[in-house]
Amino acid sequence: MTAAALCLLVALTACNPSAPTVNPVQSIEPRALKEMVENDGFTGFLVAFAAWCPPCKAELPDLVALYRAYKDKGIQIVGMSLDENPEAAQPMVNRLAVPFPVYWLGTAAMNDYGIVGVPTLMVVKAGKIVEKRPGRQSYRELERKIEALLD
Secondary structure (H helix, E strand, C coil): CCHHHHHHHHHHHHHCCCCCCCCCCEECCHHHHHHHHHHCCCCEEEEEECCCCHHHHHHHHHHHHHHHHHHHHCCEEEEEECCCCCCCCHHHHHHCCCCCCEEECCCCHHHHHCCCCCCEEEEEECCEEEEEEECCCCHHHHHHHHHHHHC
8 A cells, every 4th residue: 555545544534433323222111112013013023132142143133134135025123222221232233234223221121021031032913022032043033933924
């Protein structure tokens, strides 16, 4: 790299040191999320996760890919961060370019949703939770659940 090119690269980096957050993790009360899902006739997945959880980190790229593949067919996905604070999940959401909404509910949501561990997948049809599955789900299992929702 020439000195001029290096100087240009440094100058451009200094002008834009970090990209803005495209999908900010927002705080929401568990009851407000329940009402939003029930009132909107939501069909898809609610996914409870935490940024510190290795199985959650492994499952999230599959959810991103499936959301992109099925969003035009009406499938929705909402991430529910159970971390200690709203900022904890943001770096992971940014790194994976998560396109679906992610809300921070904190650990209080565990009681409201009957969550015993993370990740937990909640399958929702027409605003009603019809299945709850703790633990990491495979891409194929997630896709089967989406296909069943579309039938």
